[in-house]
Amino acid sequence: MKTPIGKECKYFYGDYYRGRHIEECNLLKASNQTWSADLCRTCPVPGILQANACEFLQLRGVVNRPLTSGFQRRVQVTAYCEKIHKDVNEPHIGCGECHPLPPLFEIKPK
Numbered sequence: 868m869k870t871p872i873g874k875e876c877k878y879f880y881g882d883y884y885r886g887r888h889i890e891e892c893n894l895l896k897a898s899n900q901t902w903s904a905d906l907c908r909t910c911p912v913p914g915i916l917q918a919n920a921c922e923f924l925q926l927r928g929v930v931n932r933p934l935t936s937g938f939q940r941r942v943q944v945t946a947y948c949e950k951i952h953k954d955v956n957e958p959h960i961g962c963g964e965c966h967p968l969p970p971l972f973e974i975k976p977k
């Protein structure tokens with residue numbers, strides 16, 4: 868479903884039937900976070916879902932006010948692979964278990 872800013876996101880739910888106006892983010896709802904439509908504007912999730920469709924990738928989202936955004940509310944995402952049971956550092960790319968990358972594209976741990 869498309870978010871209020873027009874990006875496709877599987878976590879967004881909108882019900883506008885017969886004058887209703889119910890909008891929710893199921894990613895933030897799962898973490899008991901308060902959602903508002905402005906968060907979709909800078910949220911990384913639609914980009915991650917577009918780049919990585921792995922069925923084992925689990926995303927978790929929280930709302931923070933990072934210094935880099937001037938303390939504006941932002942969705943921050945962490946990713947976990949249900950197949951290898953490890954955190955995924957680069958959710959756009961994935962953990963590399965199912966779809967190994969050539970060495971040229973590997974990300975070295977910091």
Ligand code: SF4
Nearest residue numbers: 876879892907910912
């Ligand atoms: S906040 Fe992010 S995850 Fe939630 S509906 Fe908007 S784009 Fe999707």
